[in-house]
Amino acid sequence: MKIILDAMGGDNAPAEILKGAADAVVTFAPDLEIIAVGDAEKIAACARENNLKLDHIEIVNATETIEMCDEPAKAVRTKKDSSMVVGLKLLAEGKGDAFVSAGSTGALHVGTSLIVRTVKGIKRPALATIIPGKTPFMLLDSGANVECRPSMLEAFGVMGSVYMEKVMGVKNPRVALVNNGAEESKGTPTYVEAHALLKANNRINFVGNVEPRDIPAGVADVVVADGFTGNVILKLTEGLAKFFGAKLKGLFKSGVKGALAYLLLKGGVADFKKGMDADEYGGAPFLGAAKPVIKAHGSSNARAIHQAIRQAKLCVENDLCGVMARNLTSEEKEA
Amino acid sequence: MKIILDAMGGDNAPAEILKGAADAVVTFAPDLEIIAVGDAEKIAACARENNLKLDHIEIVNATETIEMCDEPAKAVRTKKDSSMVVGLKLLAEGKGDAFVSAGSTGALHVGTSLIVRTVKGIKRPALATIIPGKTPFMLLDSGANVECRPSMLEAFGVMGSVYMEKVMGVKNPRVALVNNGAEESKGTPTYVEAHALLKANNRINFVGNVEPRDIPAGVADVVVADGFTGNVILKLTEGLAKFFGAKLKGLFKSGVKGALAYLLLKGGVADFKKGMDADEYGGAPFLGAAKPVIKAHGSSNARAIHQAIRQAKLCVENDLCGVMARNLTSEEKEA
Numbered sequence: 001m002k003i004i005l006d007a008m009g010g011d012n013a014p015a016e017i018l019k020g021a022a023d024a025v026v027t028f029a030p031d032l033e034i035i036a037v038g039d040a041e042k043i044a045a046c047a048r049e050n051n052l053k054l055d056h057i058e059i060v061n062a063t064e065t066i067e068m069c070d071e072p073a074k075a076v077r078t079k080k081d082s083s084m085v086v087g088l089k090l091l092a093e094g095k096g097d098a099f100v101s102a103g104s105t106g107a108l109h110v111g112t113s114l115i116v117r118t119v120k121g122i123k124r125p126a127l128a129t130i131i132p133g134k135t136p137f138m139l140l141d142s143g144a145n146v147e148c149r150p151s152m153l154e155a156f157g158v159m160g161s162v163y164m165e166k167v168m169g170v171k172n173p174r175v176a177l178v179n180n181g182a183e184e185s186k187g188t189p190t191y192v193e194a195h196a197l198l199k200a201n202n203r204i205n206f207v208g209n210v211e212p213r214d215i216p217a218g219v220a221d222v223v224v225a226d227g228f229t230g231n232v233i234l235k236l237t238e239g240l241a242k243f244f245g246a247k248l249k250g251l252f253k254s255g256v257k258g259a260l261a262y263l264l265l266k267g268g269v270a271d272f273k274k275g276m277d278a279d280e281y282g283g284a285p286f287l288g289a290a291k292p293v294i295k296a297h298g299s300s301n302a303r304a305i306h307q308a309i310r311q312a313k314l315c316v317e318n319d320l321c322g323v324m325a326r327n328l329t330s331e332e333k334e335a
Numbered sequence: 336m337k338i339i340l341d342a343m344g345g346d347n348a349p350a351e352i353l354k355g356a357a358d359a360v361v362t363f364a365p366d367l368e369i370i371a372v373g374d375a376e377k378i379a380a381c382a383r384e385n386n387l388k389l390d391h392i393e394i395v396n397a398t399e400t401i402e403m404c405d406e407p408a409k410a411v412r413t414k415k416d417s418s419m420v421v422g423l424k425l426l427a428e429g430k431g432d433a434f435v436s437a438g439s440t441g442a443l444h445v446g447t448s449l450i451v452r453t454v455k456g457i458k459r460p461a462l463a464t465i466i467p468g469k470t471p472f473m474l475l476d477s478g479a480n481v482e483c484r485p486s487m488l489e490a491f492g493v494m495g496s497v498y499m500e501k502v503m504g505v506k507n508p509r510v511a512l513v514n515n516g517a518e519e520s521k522g523t524p525t526y527v528e529a530h531a532l533l534k535a536n537n538r539i540n541f542v543g544n545v546e547p548r549d550i551p552a553g554v555a556d557v558v559v560a561d562g563f564t565g566n567v568i569l570k571l572t573e574g575l576a577k578f579f580g581a582k583l584k585g586l587f588k589s590g591v592k593g594a595l596a597y598l599l600l601k602g603g604v605a606d607f608k609k610g611m612d613a614d615e616y617g618g619a620p621f622l623g624a625a626k627p628v629i630k631a632h633g634s635s636n637a638r639a640i641h642q643a644i645r646q647a648k649l650c651v652e653n654d655l656c657g658v659m660a661r662n663l664t665s666e667e668k669e670a
Binding site for chain 2: 133134143146180187188189211212214215216217228231232233236237238239241242243244247248250254257258260265268269272
């Protein structure tokens with residue numbers, strides 16, 4: 001299997017990206033080859049400096065880089081020789097099986113839609129994020145499509161369900177629709193209609209509306225929302241985790257008592273932090289793309305890249321996009 | 336001043352409601368009189384059982400109660416002799432200055448719109464909630480109007496600003512619009528237009544879009560959102576606070592080390608809990624109503640009712656609705 005990697009995307013490129021790739025090649029040998037796309041000279045220099053072995057990593061040169069500040073659509077159109085565009089083209093041409101990038105989310109969304117294209121019935125892919133909680137769940141769309149029609153919300157339910165089953169190994173995943181009440185009549189007209197469509201869809205295990213209060217309690221494996229609402233859920237979760245974390249840190253730093261308490265709780269706090277580490281699950285897949293495209297976090301380190309490559313490999317091995325395409329169009333769920 | 340109180344609304348009615356009222360009369364003597372609306376026999380029996388003095392509390396009999404399961408619009412239309420409808424009518428007729436209820440949010444919203452009516456330019460009031468964080472902020476709409484036009488979002492900014500200034504004593508409150516990015520072009524067409532309207536409004540201190548990640552960090556005093564999104568923010572904040580609280584409790588309960596750490600941190604944890612106690616700020620006002628209407632939490636105890644009465648009193652003393660009406664229609668901000 002060949003995974004294509006954007007060697008220049010993200011805050012820690014190319015060093016951490018290449019380290020993650022080198023680690024992944026060792027972990028998954030002999031099944032994995034990597035195509036690293038980016039400035040070949042910089043990549044070679046970085047490998048020398050960091051004493052990295054690039055066995056089983058093919059370098060494909062790309063002279064440009066899409067920056068976070070670039071306007072996504074324009075960047076994809078004009079930076080033809082950027083690591084992201086070249087990587088997506090290699091994927092579209094079948095030179096590799098999946099693409100991983102820690103670069104601009106917006107550009108990756110546009111580039112995926114235009115270059116890799118989407119499965120039948122999906123116009124633009126959804127950004128799907130795995131969020132830790134009592135049990136980890138998939139939130140989609142978490143920000144790519146700010147406005148969604150009811151049929152898109154239905155498709156999100158199907159795609160999220162296939163992902164949780166095929167990649168995360170969750171049997172018969174529980175799919176829920178974010179809403180401001182449990183009753184079918186709740187929410188905007190879009191949400192009322194989406195509820196009816198999800199309920200009638202026999203390829204998913206729809207458990208009804210979920211109130212945001214219950215999301216962290218693990219009541220669903222797939223949480224469906226439009227991209228505007230999903231983005232609020234994703235970002236507010238991040239913000240509140242940071243806020244409560246800082247408060248806890250403040251308690252530990254309040255004198256001798258706090259320091260002593262920290263020593264007593266250190267192991268438990270570390271376990272909790274590890275449980276809340278989203279990197280463990282890899283990056284955010286663009287579901288609905290014709291081939292697997294994974295957005296790794298912009299701040300990804302080698303470990304996060306390693307996990308995103310692992311995730312891309314699972315998507316390929318389980319024919320995620322194929323099963324998804326069939327489940328989106330057929331009447332019955334594929335076993 | 337006379338505050339009208341729904342004696343039968345909420346999980347702990349009428350006992351905690353009456354206790355809160357009796358406490359408030361003592362705290363604010365001799366400036367406060369209360370009209371408690373509800374089943375006069377039950378109220379008298381409850382006062383006897385709990386040894387409550389009802390000095391300065393006038394009882395107005397109402398034979399019905401609107402239940403949480405009642406369909407709001409139907410309940411307001413058919414339960415003419417309910418404590419909520421009778422209380423709202425007393426307010427509309429000028430028999431009292433403000434109304435406080437811990438009953439059904441939906442029914443109170445409909446009842447306020449139909450019976451108390453709204454100030455000019457506002458069709459349906461917004462439910463505004465004070466949320467603790469690094470600094471407390473007002474979130475509106477937090478669930479009453481699931482669909483909002485841009486002009487409604489603009490009005491929310493003006494109303495929230497007046498409230499934070501007049502009732503919470505915040506000078507020149509910072510108003511922000513929830514959005515999935517800082518740029519003016521972010522969000523749905525509704526949010527793009529709302530941003531432009533808020534920016535052009537010279538009666539508020541608009542600080543631009545706020546990403547949900549930054550909401551808990553205290554970057555704004557007034558956070559504007561449509562009721563669907565606002566409800567997500569309110570409920571997810573509750574859910575995550577509960578989730579992180581349970582995790583912390585779990586650490587403290589993990590054997591001798593945890594128990595010892597709890598003893599060391601007890602004071603700090605209690606202070607933090609107190610700081611996060613929304614009851615301190617009273618209930619959620621329905622902003623845009625022609626007269627002050629406060630929704631106390633359904634689970635309100637005597638302390639919460641006391642604070643909601645205090646809040647209603649501040650709204651009346653500072654002519655909240657008058658200032659709001661003038662700021663919604665005039666070109667210049669009222670000093």
